[in-house]
Structures are given as C-alpha cells and as structure tokens.
Amino acid sequence: MNYWLMKTEPSTFSIEDLAKAPRRTTHWDGVRNYQARNMLRDEMAKGDRVFLYHSSCAVPGIVGIARIARAGYPDHTQFDPKSDHYDPASRREAPRWYMVDVTLERRFPREITLETLRTHARGALDGLLLLRAGNRLSILPVTESQWNFILSLA
DNA sequence: GCCAACGTTGGC
DNA sequence: GCCAACGTTGGC
Numbered sequence: 001m002n003y004w005l006m007k008t009e010p011s012t013f014s015i016e017d018l019a020k021a022p023r024r025t026t027h028w029d030g031v032r033n034y035q036a037r038n039m040l041r042d043e044m045a046k047g048d049r050v051f052l053y054h055s056s057c058a059v060p061g062i063v064g065i066a067r068i069a070r071a072g073y074p075d076h077t078q079f080d081p082k083s084d085h086y087d088p089a090s091r092r093e094a095p096r097w098y099m100v101d102v103t104l105e106r107r108f109p110r111e112i113t114l115e116t117l118r119t120h121a122r123g124a125l126d127g128l129l130l131l132r133a134g135n136r137l138s139i140l141p142v143t144e145s146q147w148n149f150i151l152s153l154a
Numbered sequence: 155g156c157c158a159a160c161g162t163t164g165g166c
Numbered sequence: 167g168c169c170a171a172c173g174t175t176g177g178c
Contacts, residue, residue, distance in 0.1 A: 007163095007164090009164090033173075034173090034174095035173090055163080055164060055165085056163075056164050056165080057164095060164080060165070114165080133170085133171075134163095134164095134170070134171035134172060135163095135164090135171090135172095136162075136163050136164075136171070136172060136173080137163095138163090
C-alpha cells in the first residue's frame, strides 16, 4: 500500500465537492505534468490512501483523506477540444495523460494547515516533499511514517 | 544538446 | 498582485 498527497484548488474542486459527488467518488482529471502522470499511470494502486490538500487559497492545508478507487487510466479530457485540459498532440492510440478515481474517506474537522506542517519540517516531517521549497508537483508520494505522523495531528 | 524565453504553480 | 521556483518549448 502506498501513500500520497494530492493537491486541489478549492475554488476549482474542493473536498466539499467530493463529499457531494455520487458515491463520494470522482475522477481526478487534468493533471498535465509528466512526473505526476507517471505516478498516476504506473504507481498508484486501488486502495492506496491519499491526503487531500487545498492549495492556492486563504489557508492551505490537508483537509481529509481519500482512497484510490480505480488505478490509472487515460484522462478523457485530453481528447476534448472543449476542455481546458485539451491536448491536441495526444493520440488515442497512445494517450499522454492519465487519471485515477478517488473516493472520499474522511474529512478532518479542522484542516492540518501548511503552517502546522512546517513546524515539524525539521522533525518528524523532515523530507516531506510538500515542504520542499519550490515544490510544484500536484501529486506527491508520502512515506508511511510521514502519513502516520500527519494523521496524529488531525 | 544547450539555453533563453515563456508559462504555471502556489505561498504570501 | 508579486515573485521565486521550476517545467516546457523552440531556435540554434
């Protein structure tokens, strides 16, 4: 079992939106970064656990937990000219972009803020990729010990 | 293959 | 809105 952190901008898609989705499940489309693509396509497995992170908002932080409900499969929005995520260079025979399905599992009563996480940057969360300066990946692996420590903060 | 220009991310 | 970080693009 692997652990991950997935970012979303709540103004676009928030944990409340996921809570309201049918079966609290959605496909996680729109990732257009090769490193993140490789994780979606090759590494994320059904049952993996995910921290949901709100970025680009007033109080960035981890807001809950989800589970991978379906492993990587082609992101259909890459073929849709009307989509913001349309990629005219991607071919159906060789899709460039992938997505997974995620199911909301738990919403934290209070989010674990980025500020809180930072206070442990030189301790239990040393090496957490989210805290690395300039990190821009929208999907990050989390170690089991990081996962357990962060959960203890919830 | 180099690298400058450009675009995006994301905290503040 | 600013700006640092960093990925991508494209000319050479």
